[in-house]
């Protein structure tokens with residue numbers, strides 16, 4: 001019984017640590033600017049608007065529902081945090097010094113969809129390993145599996161035949177485990193591509209074919 005409990009506990013911990021780590025972005029609100037003005041985040045991340053000077057608002061009515069917000073920004077309300085839940089473009093502006101058209105004090109938050117990365121196995125013996133994508137050839141979706149035996153910074157990138165980087169699929173510290181990451185190549189042209197993983201001292205490259 002005890003053993004079953006511990007096994008479950010390990011699975012739960014691995015599951016939680018394998019999910020996307022939420023990040024926080026800060027935008028400074030001053031006379032008469034948002035800095036940085038345009039940011040790119042992942043849906044689920046938090047954006048903190050930090051008051052610097054003047055009297056402003058940070059307002060978004062570009063979406064209806066939880067991602068629309070309106071907050072006064074003056075010295076008494078100096079920090080406003082919003083969790084961006086939905087992928088897409090979220091325009092924001094200051095009511096006093098700008099407007100929804102992007103005139104004056106206005107900016108954008110581009111929220112990308114969370115990468116569907118997940119831990120598949122964990123309590124088995126693991127080595128650093130990059131597996132062949134499947135299906136291959138593919139159009140436009142394919143899956144790449146990899147495993148890491150210890151917590152590591154994992155960088156997984158896609159390159160074209162000229163060695164130019166075309167996509168970053170993973171760039172974060174991952175806990176020990178086996179992972180699956182999807183590649184959507186809908187905006188790439190047919191041809192041979194390479195995907196490379198760097199984790200710890202491990203580097204591996206594999207070839208794949210996009211056939212449209």
Ligand SMILES: [Cu+2]
Nearest residue numbers: 056094096097
């Ligand atoms: Cu303003």
